[in-house]
Amino acid sequence: MRLSRVVTPVAAALLATAVAACAPAEDEPAQSGESASADECAVADLPLVKKGVLTVGTDSPAYEPWFVDDDPTNGEGFESAVAYAVAEELGFTKDQVSWVTVPFNNSYKPGKKDFDFDINQISINPEREKAVDFSDGYYSAAQAVIVLKDSPAAKATSLADLAKFKIGAQTGTTSLTAVRDVIKPDQDPLVFQNTNNAKQAMLNGQVDAVVADLPTAFYISAVEIEDSTLLGQFQYDGGEPEEFGLLFEKGSKLVPCANRALATLEENGTLDDIQQKWLSDAVSVPELQ
Amino acid sequence: MSEPATDWRPSERELARRRTRSRQRRHRIVVASIATVVVIGLLGAALLLSPGWPRVRATFLDWHHARESLPSITEGFWINVKMFLIAEPLILVAGLALALIRQARSAWLVPLRGLAIVYTDVVRGIPTLLLVFLFAFGMPALGLAGLPTSLFFWATTALVVSYSAYVAEVFRSGIESVHPSQLASAEALALSRAQTMRHVVVPQAVRRVVPPLLNDFVSLQKDTALVASVGLFDALYAAADYANYNFNYTPYLVAAVFFIAMTVPLARLCDVLARRLARRERAGAL
Numbered sequence: 001m002r003l004s005r006v007v008t009p010v011a012a013a014l015l016a017t018a019v020a021a022c023a024p025a026e027d028e029p030a031q032s033g034e035s036a037s038a039d040e041c042a043v044a045d046l047p048l049v050k051k052g053v054l055t056v057g058t059d060s061p062a063y064e065p066w067f068v069d070d071d072p073t074n075g076e077g078f079e080s081a082v083a084y085a086v087a088e089e090l091g092f093t094k095d096q097v098s099w100v101t102v103p104f105n106n107s108y109k110p111g112k113k114d115f116d117f118d119i120n121q122i123s124i125n126p127e128r129e130k131a132v133d134f135s136d137g138y139y140s141a142a143q144a145v146i147v148l149k150d151s152p153a154a155k156a157t158s159l160a161d162l163a164k165f166k167i168g169a170q171t172g173t174t175s176l177t178a179v180r181d182v183i184k185p186d187q188d189p190l191v192f193q194n195t196n197n198a199k200q201a202m203l204n205g206q207v208d209a210v211v212a213d214l215p216t217a218f219y220i221s222a223v224e225i226e227d228s229t230l231l232g233q234f235q236y237d238g239g240e241p242e243e244f245g246l247l248f249e250k251g252s253k254l255v256p257c258a259n260r261a262l263a264t265l266e267e268n269g270t271l272d273d274i275q276q277k278w279l280s281d282a283v284s285v286p287e288l289q
Numbered sequence: 290m291s292e293p294a295t296d297w298r299p300s301e302r303e304l305a306r307r308r309t310r311s312r313q314r315r316h317r318i319v320v321a322s323i324a325t326v327v328v329i330g331l332l333g334a335a336l337l338l339s340p341g342w343p344r345v346r347a348t349f350l351d352w353h354h355a356r357e358s359l360p361s362i363t364e365g366f367w368i369n370v371k372m373f374l375i376a377e378p379l380i381l382v383a384g385l386a387l388a389l390i391r392q393a394r395s396a397w398l399v400p401l402r403g404l405a406i407v408y409t410d411v412v413r414g415i416p417t418l419l420l421v422f423l424f425a426f427g428m429p430a431l432g433l434a435g436l437p438t439s440l441f442f443w444a445t446t447a448l449v450v451s452y453s454a455y456v457a458e459v460f461r462s463g464i465e466s467v468h469p470s471q472l473a474s475a476e477a478l479a480l481s482r483a484q485t486m487r488h489v490v491v492p493q494a495v496r497r498v499v500p501p502l503l504n505d506f507v508s509l510q511k512d513t514a515l516v517a518s519v520g521l522f523d524a525l526y527a528a529a530d531y532a533n534y535n536f537n538y539t540p541y542l543v544a545a546v547f548f549i550a551m552t553v554p555l556a557r558l559c560d561v562l563a564r565r566l567a568r569r570e571r572a573g574a575l
Contacts, residue, residue, distance in 0.1 A: 105529065108536040110344040131348060131536035171526070172533020190440075191530055192520050197426070201520070204429040206438050250344075 041257035043091040048254075049116055054092045056083050057102030057115030063195060065219050065278050066121060072099045078215070078278035079119045082138055085270055086246070089261035104172065107247055108132050116254055118247040121213065123174045133250055135258045137243025138271065143178045144217035144285060145231040146202070146210045153208040159183050159234060159288050165208035166190060168198055175211045178236035183211070199224050213242075215279045232288035351539045358531040358540035365527035366547045369513040372445050372523075373551075376513075377506060379449045384456030385491075391457070392464055394482065405457070412454035418515050421447040425519035444516035452509050459501050463494035499566065503559035507552050514548070524548070 049055045058079065061070045068076035075084050075094070087097045100115050107118045108131045117135070124134045145162065147153040153165045162183050168190035169176035179189045190207045192198040195216065201207045202225060212220065214233050221228045236242060246262075248255050265271045299307070336342060390398065390405040412420070424447035429438040437443075467490045475485040517526035524547050528540035 105533050109538070110348045111341050125534075127535040127537070168520075171530045176530070177534065188522060190520055191522055191526065193518065197520060200426050200430070204426070204438055206429060206440060 054087050054097050055116045057100050057118035058120045059104050060101045081274045083119050086261045113249040122247050123242050124245040133248040133255050134245035139244045140241045141213040142233045143236050144214040144233040146217050146221045147231050149227050149229050167209050168207035169211045174242050179211050230285050232286040234288045349538050354537045354539040361527040362524050366524040368523040372513045376448045380452045383453035387457035388460035409454045417451045420451050421515050440521050459498050463498035467493050500563040507555050510552050
C-alpha cells in the first residue's frame with residue numbers, strides 16, 4: 001500500500017516527461033522568394049539535408065526511359081540526366097549527388113523530408129502545391145494510348161471510339177484523370193499500382209487499352225509488351241499543359257536556386273539535348289482527337 | 290428467516306468501517322479523475338502543440354478533401370461489402386468441409402485427408418496479399434478457356450481460399466473439444482460415425498467456435514481491402530488514388546471510418562455471443 005502510493009505519482013510524472021519528450025523539435029520557419037541571386041545559391045549556403053551533398057529522391061523500381069537499368073546513379077535516362085545537370089548547375093560534382101528511394105506516395109507526407117528534391121515524373125497541379133513545393137516544369141508530357149495490335153481497340157481512330165473499351169491507367173496520375181475527364185469510358189477504368197501491373201492486365205485481356213504519359217507509353221509498347229502499339233497521343237489540358245516538376249519540401253529555400261538552374265539549362269539548350277537523347281523516339285506518334 | 294427490523298443497529302465499529310470505505314472510494318475517484326484528465330491533457334497538448342500539427346491537420350484532416358473523396362470511396366466500399374457478403378458463406382462451407390475431411394476415419398478418404406492437411410498448411414503459410422496477387426494476375430494468365438478474367442472474381446476466390454484454411458482450423462479445434470464421452474454415448478446409442486458427427490459433434494462444435502469464427506470474419510472484413518493491391522477500385526484504393534493525385538491523406542481516414550463502421554457492430558456481436566455462450570455452458574453445471 002505505502003509503496004504504491006509513492007510509486008504511482010512517480011510513474012505518472014515519468015509518463016508526463018516521456019510525453020513531453022516525444023514532442024519534436026521546432027521546425028525553423030521557411031519562406032522563400034521566387035528568384036535567387038548567384039551568391040544566395042552557393043553550395044555552402046544551400047539548406048541541404050546532408051551537408052555538402054545533394055540528396056535526390058526517386059521511386060524504385062525506376063522505370064525507363066526516365067532511368068536506365070533501374071539505377072538512377074548512372075546518369076542515364078531522362079530524369080537521371082536532368083538531376084545531374086541541375087546538380088552540376090548548382091555547383092555539385094557527380095559524386096556529391098546521392099540518391100535515396102522515395103516511394104511516390106511517401107514523397108508528399110508532411111514533415112521533414114530525407115531528400116533535397118524528388119524527381120519521379122511528378123505532374124505539377126494546384127492541389128499538390130498546397131502540400132509541397134515544385135520547381136518550374138522540366139518536361140511537358142502528352143498522354144498516349146497503348147493497345148495490342150490484334151485487339152479491337154487498335155481500330156479506334158479517335159478518343160470517342162475508345163470510350164466503349166475497358167481502359168486502364170496508373171493510380172494518382174494525370175493519365176487516369178485524363179481517362180476520366182477526356183475519354184469518359186462507359187466502364188469504370190481499371191486503375192493500376194504501377195506499369196508492371198498494367199502490362200500484365202493487358203496481356204491477360206483484363207484491359208483493352210492503357211493510357212500513360214507519352215515517353216512511358218512509348219517504352220512500354222516498344223520494349224515491354226510485344227505485339228502492342230501506340231494508338232496515338234493527346235493533350236490533357238486541365239487548363240494548361242501538364243508539366244513535370246522537381247518536388248521539394250514545402251517552403252524549401254532550394255526552390256529558387258533549382259529554378260535558376262533549370263532556366264539556365266533551358267537557355268543553353270542542355271535540357272533540349274537531354275530530351276533529344278532519351279525521349280527523341282516519341283515524336284512521331286499520331287495525334288488523337 | 291426474516292430479521293426483526295427493530296433490534297439490529299450497526300455497531301460503532303461497523304459504522305467506522307463504512308466511513309473508511311466511502312472515504313477510500315472518494316479518494317480513488319478523485320485520483321482516477323485527476324490522472325485521466327492529466328494523461329489525456331498531456332497527450333492532447335503534445336499533439337496540438339507539436340510544431341507539425343498544423344501540417345498534419347491540413348494533410349490528414351481536411352474537410353474539403355474528405356467531402357471531395359467521399360463519393361468514390363463510398364462507391365469503392367460497395368466492392369468491399371459485396372466481396373465480404375459473397376466470401377463469407379463460401380468460407381463457412383469450405384472451412385467446415387475441410388475440417389470434416391481432416392476428421393474422417395474412412396480408409397477411402399485418406400488421400401483427401403492428406404490433401405486437406407497440405408492445403409491448410411500451405412495456404413496459411415502464404416500471406417493473404419500474395420494469394421490475392423497470385424490469383425488475380427496468375428490465374429487469368431493461364432489463358433484457360435472458360436476461366437473468367439474478372440479481378441473481382443479472382444480476388445474473392447483468393448480471400449475464400451485463404452480464410453477457409455483458417456476457418457477449417459477453427460472448426461477442427463471445435464470438433465476436437467467435444468468430450469470423448471459424447472462419442473462413446475453416441476456409439477452406445479448405435480449411431481453411425483456419420484450420424485454422430487451430424488447430430489452430436491458438429492452442433493456442439495459449431496456453437497463453441499462461434500466467437501472465434503466471428504473474430505475471423507471481423508478480420509476478413511478488413512482484409513477485403515487487400516484487393517486494392519491488384520487494382521480493384523475498392524474503398525482503400527479509391528482513397529489512395531485520390532490521395533496520390535491531390536497529395537492529401539484525408540481520404541485514408543475517410544476509408545478507415547467506413548471500415549470501422551462495418552467491423553465494430555460485428556465485434557460487439559461477437560462479445561455478446563461469447564457472453565451468452567459462457568452463461569449457457571455454466572447454467573447446467575453450476
